Each structure stands twice: as C-alpha cells, then as structure tokens.
Amino acid sequence: MGLSELSKLEALNSNKLDIIILHSQKGGPGKTTLSCNIAHELAKRGNKTVLIDLDIAQPTIQHIFHVPDEDIAITINDILLGESKVDEEALIKTENSNLFLIPAKENVEYGEGLLSLLEGIQQFSFFALHEMTKFLQRMGFRYVVYDCAPGYRMESVNAAAIADARVFVVRPSTFSFEGAKQMLTDIYKKLDIRSLNFFVFNQLPPDLKKENAELLETWQEEIIELYKPEKISFLGFLPISFDIMELGITGKYIFPESDDLYVKLTEIVDKLIKDIDEMKKKKK
Numbered sequence: 001m002g003l004s005e006l007s008k009l010e011a012l013n014s015n016k017l018d019i020i021i022l023h024s025q026k027g028g029p030g031k032t033t034l035s036c037n038i039a040h041e042l043a044k045r046g047n048k049t050v051l052i053d054l055d056i057a058q059p060t061i062q063h064i065f066h067v068p069d070e071d072i073a074i075t076i077n078d079i080l081l082g083e084s085k086v087d088e089e090a091l092i093k094t095e096n097s098n099l100f101l102i103p104a105k106e107n108v109e110y111g112e113g114l115l116s117l118l119e120g121i122q123q124f125s126f127f128a129l130h131e132m133t134k135f136l137q138r139m140g141f142r143y144v145v146y147d148c149a150p151g152y153r154m155e156s157v158n159a160a161a162i163a164d165a166r167v168f169v170v171r172p173s174t175f176s177f178e179g180a181k182q183m184l185t186d187i188y189k190k191l192d193i194r195s196l197n198f199f200v201f202n203q204l205p206p207d208l209k210k211e212n213a214e215l216l217e218t219w220q221e222e223i224i225e226l227y228k229p230e231k232i233s234f235l236g237f238l239p240i241s242f243d244i245m246e247l248g249i250t251g252k253y254i255f256p257e258s259d260d261l262y263v264k265l266t267e268i269v270d271k272l273i274k275d276i277d278e279m280k281k282k283k284k
C-alpha cells in the first residue's frame, strides 16, 4: 500500500474520535505510565475513552488496572489477527465508568519472524486496526489511547499511521535522544499524513547540573528543528518521581492528584486536547 492509498483512509476517521499514541524508539522511557495516566485523565474529564495495549510482546495495562485473566475474553491480538471480531465483549470496564481497556496477551505466534512469513498479514492487521476504529466510533468513544511497543514493530508503526496525535517519549540520555531523532526521521516524517507530533522528556533526575539542563534545552531545540517547528510540539520535562516509584511497589500507577507529576500530566492533556481540536477545526 502506497502513501497515497493510505491517505484515502483518512476519510474513514470521523471528527468525533481522536486517536493518541504513545511511542518511543528505546524501551522504558514511560509510555505505559503516561498512556495509562493520559487515558485516565481524559476519562476523568468526562470523555468516553478506551486504552488499548499494543505492546503485544509485553502486555501491561491489565496489571496496571488489576484485571483478572478470566475477565479478558478478547485481546487486541485476537482482533488484529482476525480471530475475533471486535465487539462489546472486548471492552473491559474500569472503576472509572468512562474508561475502558482492550488488553493484549503475550503471543509468540504474533512475532515479527513469523509475521514476515505470512503473506498479507501486515495489510490485514492494518485494516483490522481501521475496523476497530470504526467500531469504537459507533460505540460513541471520544478518545482512543494506544500504548505502543517501543521501536519499529509493525503494530506500533500502523498505529502511528492512523493517529491524530503521536506522543514520543524520550529519556534524558544520549542514546534515547539519538534514537528519537532516528525514529522521527525514519518513520514519522514518512507517515506524516494526518498526525500532530509531540515529544516529552520523562524521568529527569532532580537538581540537574546547569550544563546538563542546558544540554537538554539544546536537544529539545534540535528535535524541533529536525522535524519542522510547525509540525512538532514539546510537551515538557517530567521529573523522576520517587513517590510514583514507591506507589508502583504496591501496584498503583495512576498519579495521585497531590503529586507534581499529576499537575504536569494535566498540562499535557490540556495541550493534546487543544491542539487536536484546533487541527480538526482547520481541516473542516
């Protein structure tokens, strides 16, 4: 499928449903933490939201929301492989009545090695993602948040292609920064059909030395210049929070309102909502 054909698919997405993905080149910068908290915050504000685990090699969201295995009838793997049609049974309720989950399950058969042998499956999986988007529209969802796997996995790249907003998460380290630049150039620019692009630095140590703080400012500018200033926005620097790490020991990953990270999260969500709305208004 060429890019011109891909762009025709844009028409399939109505103005009412916004798709946000969290992605990174390297593992571990905080995609899952941020996607769960962004989805939770969107739902808390009254938006019907679904959080989908696209990290099928290492699924996590069912653990974050404490969903017992026996409650998971349909996973994203089943939907993308065409083994289950997406229906209401796939949507798992949470304590927040506006927030639903579609978890993944570890599935070696869905690995890249085998995938490359299965003719047509890449395209199929892309259309399955689209069918799911149409189903979620019919169900009245306002936001879909995809927690992607790091790197160039097919399902992450597919989600990047259909997203309204792509949030790229970067750690304050040279390899995370170099990886971010590489992926933005290799994939994002090439798939730049409909999406807004954002990036955020997460897990900043406290009390940075002045020269390191300055270096991070230059990285921020470099990423913006590399992409194009009008096509990518910086969402900010998020500190490493020892309170959040400690809460994780007892299985709590949603930021308490009293935590500084929660305040930063609300600012991120404000900006995502505002920028997506503005982009869609312009397109009308």
Ligand SMILES: Nc1ncnc2c1ncn2[C@@H]1O[C@H](COP(=O)(O)OP(=O)(O)OP(=O)(O)O)[C@@H](O)[C@H]1O
Residues within 6 Å of the ligand: 024, 026, 027, 028, 029, 030, 031, 032, 033, 034, 055, 058, 148, 149, 150, 169, 202, 203, 204, 238, 239, 240, 241, 242, 244, 245, 248, 261
């Ligand atoms: N700002 C933060 N402060 C403290 N801990 C954090 C912060 N952000 C993420 N973490 C912790 O860092 C670890 C990795 O985060 P997370 O699982 O969200 O990253 P990820 O990008 O989804 O990783 P993967 O690439 O493996 O999917 C987790 O233990 C999480 O609780």
Ligand SMILES: [Mg+2]
Residues within 6 Å of the ligand: 031, 032, 033, 055, 060, 147, 148
């Ligand atoms: Mg993750």
